[in-house]
Amino acid sequence: MSKSIHLTLKVWRQKGPQDKGYFETHQANDISTEMSFLEMLDVVNEQLSLEGKEPIAFDNDCREGICGMCGAVINGRPHGALKGTTLCQLHMRHFKDGDVIAIEPFRAMAFKVIKDLVVDRSPLEKIIQAGGYISVTTGGAQDANAIPVPQEKAELAMDAAQCIGCGACVAACPNASAMLFASAKISQMALLPQGRPEAARRAIAMVREMDAQGFGNCSNETECEAECPKEISITNIARLNREFFKAHFGSSIK
């Protein structure tokens, strides 16, 4: 059964990357507990629009937890406090009448703020461009069943492939490291036979690009795993480390 609650929002407003930014207080009244968090923001924005004020800017698209576009820090937790849930999947039944909710963008030196809650996550894309692919040209592939893949490896690869590229791991990490993100893609490909030919080059190149983009180093804080909405495991980071050392000491890749 749905209830109606009233909330106080403290939302981060920032006009552009050079703007200092500040917290702005908004009342969100008569919010149905059946609403999603983003629908609640829609309601606040409709009101702001009608009042001739600037609505709160926030990224979103699928509103199903799979595209990775949405994301904000809610009371200090990327995507909010619910485990394995993206911001768009968070529903208002997890809040109480009278709650004060702080809403901020994902913060990292590598993630420039574009406006309000919208940040630039293109540094993550640069990491993928450095090696998050298998170099195969369309058309030449052999039969799909030519190379069997042990089921356990296929499942682990799929677990790693869950990454939606939202950047919550970066926002959660005290060092703003992108290791969980990089390790997810590297692991997916390291576990599959198709990824082995380039494994060494991939590991070195992606880690190097991660550093170049201004992400921090990993000191095993494990907050990334705690906050990841797809519950990606830090064993992937361990795997990345192994791949990296193997590449560094055991291959001719510089």
Next chain:
Amino acid sequence: MLLDGKVPAGSLKDKWDRHRFELKLVNPANKRKFDIIVVGTGLAGGSAAATLAELGYNVKSFCFQDSPRRAHSIAAQGGINAAKNYPNDGDSIWRLFYDTIKGGDFRAREANVYRLAQVSNNIIDHCVAQGIPFAREYGGLLANRSFGGAQVSRTFYARGQTGQQLLLGAYSSLMRQVAMGKVTMYPRREMLDLVLVKGHAKGIVVRNLINGQLERHAADAVVLATGGYGNVFFLSTNAMGSNVTAAYRAYLKGAFFANPCFTQIHPTCIPVHGTYQSKLTLMSESLRNDGRVWVPKKPGDTRPPHQIPESERDYYLERKYPSFGNLVPRDVASRNAKAQCDENKGVGDTRLAVYLDFEDAIKRDGKDVIARKYGNLFQMYEKITGEDPYTTPMMIYPAVHYTMGGLWVDYNLMSNVPGLFVIGEANFSDHGANRLGASALMQGLADGYFVLPYTIGGYLTSAPKLDLNTSQAEFEASEKATRERVDKLLGIQGKRTVDDFHRHLGLILWDHCGMSRNNAGLEKARGMIQELRDEFWKNVKVPGSAADFNQSLERAGRVADFLEFAELLLDDALARQESCGGHFNEAYQTEENEALRNDEDFCHVAAWEFKGHGQAPELHKEPLTFENVQLTQRSYK
């Protein structure tokens, strides 16, 4: 005017192979002299951009999100069909072709569909080579499962996230080409106009969504892979940003729009839970293998489900369709759910839902078996509704999901506008009046990996190589018109928000052009939409400015186009006086309430040409001839 699909001669099985030989090739060293624009980065757009770049073309790729990996193909759940016949259960290219043609209710072009089935196997091979983590059997080979409307197990999948994995595969290939300098990526850009030079598509005007600047881009050919128009109904399973603008702008420049009334409504989605609802979430079709659909027998019965005894429950699908039961086709299941709710037997707070109950399946097979089959779906349901489908029946309701209609294309996937290619859900071609499950993923990748890269060469070698630069008059005019439109939207400063208009539009279309249509309702809707559109241009309030990140302005432009496009959809629905697939006109049904086709008068593609604002569009027909299959009445016996 009768349209020619340019289907090659010869036997169906040989057409594509012969055509590829007959298509003129672009010399490898010459490919780098050609620039190609690809708008949209979903399965079709991403795969096309990557493959064209691999071949050596210079590609400019555009998307309105912050990254190509956000395209809504990412949300597809079910799986991808291919005619591999690994399970040895009788599948073949011919059977996949036949199932798809029949599933489309005999309103698709035979040759295109055969080609789709033919390249389906190549798609799976390529995806595995890209490192896509498909599900596997213990022996290490690929797993298959069954899907709606097929009697063979031909669907390859990656848990319930196949679309995500296929898209990320194409995305990875695209990123490789970006790193190599063969693709220039333009994210956060929305295409707002198509530019024609000497009648050929030679460029686009886009708006930079961060700073509001309009940009002109020129190329030797333009490819639209901009998805479907389901969001014209406001509530759909589409992403928030999905829109018809790119395709509609092409239509205004002369590209024919085909069969817009062929919209697909999926029966099992999480119902609307309030007036603020922003979108609908799909629950995979596979659930109906084990769930039983029912409503209370008594209208207005508000008792919780556990308090309603068996004798007072109506398992209406099992009752009306004894042989197919809960697994009737999507359009039938959808129409029946609506009918029950119209008779006030709906359940839930809004009374617009029916039950999908797993109690019997759990009693029969045990919770563990059900959890293994549907675990992630049950979890998704619980996150959204707060209810546990293991202990209480799921509530579901039909929702707009896919659009079979789209810009008209010939066998080369080229529109009637030379140089304009359309691929994926944005084109009309392969699914006829109803798309089968697990075939959208197949079509997007077929178009992008294995069809367009060949056919575009045929155009490039024959088209005049124009000396293009973006300061030409045509680009100037297009940018000017776009700027005026943007300024106009901002200048109105009325009293109703964009979303309010969008919601209203969606309701009109859902009520009068949804699962069940009739001539009076369609006419009425047309009048209502004209009124709404007039009011929009006098009373919409768009806050903020043009030279800024302004999401309200983005939505305003998309809704303005939806308000025009909606009328074209209604025109098409009214022109097609028959029922087929997703288009059900109450006046044409069999005794068993099934769609009654009129093959004599309507076995054609209805392609519409824009003739000017305020004027009726002109209808061009492409007659559909079926030389290889026999037209039959779809039967569920």
